[in-house]
Amino acid sequence: MEYQYKNYTIAFEIIYSKRKTMEISIKPPGIIKVKAPRRLSEEQIIQWVKSKSEWIAKKTSEFKDIEHMLRKKEYINGEKFMYLGEEYPLEIIIDKSLAKSKVKNLNDKFYIHTSIREEYIMNDAMEQWYRERTEEIILEKIKYYEKYFNVVPNKIKIKEQKRIWGSCSSKKNLNFNWRLSMAPISVIEYIVVHEMCHLIHMNHSKKFWNLVGDIMPNYKEKREWLKKYSATIML
Structure with a gap:
């Protein structure tokens, strides 16, 4: 599906599923997918997408700004x-x-x-x-944030992780993506805090996010940076 909005050609794919509401996802370099309930017609979906045109144009424009980095x-x-x-x-x-x-x-x-x-x-x-820079930064930040926890990691490794930035095992081993030193230091800190919180809560429950928020109140800004620029963290 596609339509014209000002100077933008907005093209999108509709994905029907068992859901009650519609959702738009935009990923680099500007791939737009619309998740919609099966009960809705194409015309209803198109009209809803058109009502979001200004936001869609803004987001796709942002991706064009970072296209050279991809x-x-x-x-x-x-x-x-x-x-x-x-x-x-x-x-x-x-x-x-x-x-x-x-x-x-x-x-x-x-x-x-x-x-x-x-x-x-x-x-x-x-x-x-x-890899060396990431290890230096991660170890430094873990040492700094240990004061917020009554538990410490068992092992810390810098690894090849293409789809995730960090992970925490049931044995309290923390793993981090070697590409992380490409990201701003505040984003690296968020990943460190996120994984250290998993030392206490091995899930993404409300208690987990409350703990992340207590330590880093503006963590959502760091998550937004990752959503926008994660595809540029590459060689």
């Missing part, structure tokens, strides 16, 4: 990489004497020192750099 990395000079919520241009420095590629973040730039200009080698070097 492109696969090419590892060329000037390409932008995220760190703590900010973008930094890349500069590649060829040094034939190096046995292993190195990454530095200095003077508002990323530098890759490498003996060979191979994408997979530079990608591995960047991933290792992010």
Whole structure:
């Protein structure tokens, strides 16, 4: 389905299910899905979607603003990489004497020192750099937030987790996505608090969210950032 609203062509998919209300979801790069009760006709759904046109246009416009961040990395000079919520241009420095590629973040730039200009080698070097930064930040933040809890994690690991940012096992082991250092520090703090709250409540009950809110009253703002920009946290 699609229609024109001002300068926007709004195209969406209708998904019928056993539900009482309608819901719109918008995901990068602007994919719109409308969940609707089976009892409603297409015309009713279209009219309801049209009533939300201004909000839909605003959200899809926001995704266009971050579209350049969703492109696969090419590892060329000037390409932008995220760190703590900010973008930094890349500069590649060829040094034939190096046995292993190195990454530095200095003077508002990323530098890759490498003996060979191979994408997979530079990608591995960047991933290792992010893993190390993420581990440093996570350990620091866990230590800071431990004062809010009467329990501590058993183990802490930085892992490959494509679909989630963190997890807590029944053995009180905390796992965190190595890409997290690309996000703003306040968002990383939210993920840390979220997983540490699971040390007490192994669910997403009201008690769990109340505990998160007691420790971080503005946590919903951090969740919104993740909803909007999570697709950009990638290599």
